[in-house]
Amino acid sequence: DAGITQSPRHKVTETGTPVTLRCHQTENHRYMYWYRQDPGHGLRLIHYSYGVKDTDKGEVSDGYSVSRSKTEDFLLTLESATSSQTSVYFCAIGRSSGNTIYFGEGSWLTVV
Amino acid sequence: TQLLEQSPQFLSIQEGENLTVYCNSSSVFSSLQWYRQEPGEGPVLLVTVVTGGEVKKLKRLTFQFGDARKDSSLHITAAQPGDTGLYLCAGAEGLGAGSYQLTFGKGTKLSVIP
Numbered sequence: 001d002a003g004i005t006q007s008p009r010h011k012v013t014e015t016g017t018p019v020t021l022r023c024h025q026t027e028n029h030r031y032m033y034w035y036r037q038d039p040g041h042g043l044r045l046i047h048y049s050y051g052v053k054d055t056d057k058g059e060v061s062d063g064y065s066v067s068r069s070k071t072e073d074f075l076l077t078l079e080s081a082t083s084s085q086t087s088v089y090f091c092a093i094g095r096s097s098g099n100t101i102y103f104g105e106g107s108w109l110t111v112v
Numbered sequence: 113t114q115l116l117e118q119s120p121q122f123l124s125i126q127e128g129e130n131l132t133v134y135c136n137s138s139s140v141f142s143s144l145q146w147y148r149q150e151p152g153e154g155p156v157l158l159v160t161v162v163t164g165g166e167v168k169k170l171k172r173l174t175f176q177f178g179d180a181r182k183d184s185s186l187h188i189t190a191a192q193p194g195d196t197g198l199y200l201c202a203g204a205e206g207l208g209a210g211s212y213q214l215t216f217g218k219g220t221k222l223s224v225i226p
Contacts, residue, residue, distance in 0.1 A: 040218070041218070042200070042216050042217065042218035042219055043155070043200065043202075043216040044216075045213065045214070048213075058213070090154050090155070100145055100157055100160045101145075101157075101214060102157060103147075103154035103155045103156070104154050105153055105154045106152075106153070106154050
């Protein structure tokens with residue numbers, strides 16, 4: 001158990017509505033990541049954070065924003081959800097950049 | 113972004129058989145991780161390899177990092193139904209200023225039939 005909690009675990013929302021996914025860690029790790037996992041694409045990095053209020057874009061950041069106001073929390077926001085954002089979202093944490101990261105259990109998001 | 117090719121994509125074998133999964137790239141990674149993921153769950157770390165030529169063993173699983181740090185393999189001896197899952201490799205790529213990004217392969221889906 002890597003001390004990562006994602007919420008909600010499952011959500012169905014309508015196109016155009018805002019959605020926020022939360023990742024909470026109890027490990028005090030500096031790095032936090034948001035990935036999405038889709039068939040045929042594998043795991044792709046959306047955004048990551050290297051400290052409080054320090055974030056950067058990943059490979060598929062369009063349509064997503066993040067915030068990290070505390071070490072333990074990393075929020076992923078879809079400002080206006082689209083059907084293409086239906087996916088499984090995984091939060092991950094790491095003690096140092098490029099080293100081993102540990103994943104949460106995932107958040108299943110369906111946009112209808 | 114560096115690409116990681118995993119092969120095979122799918123593998124279905126009988127219990128007791130041996131198998132090898134490959135992870136290849138044309139670029140050099142500073143380290144490489146292997147994860148196993150079961151349906152409905154997040155990936156769980158199996159091992160991290162850092163040194164070229166490094167071999168690590170985890171019970172019936174043997175992981176090897178290529179000498180040039182461009183490829184890796186996972187060998188499972190006497191596979192069991194509990195080994196069933198999606199196996200993912202991930203390579204660490206330097207972004208500069210001491211920062212890295214993990215690039216994931218698309219995975220190998222293993223089914224071990226009793």
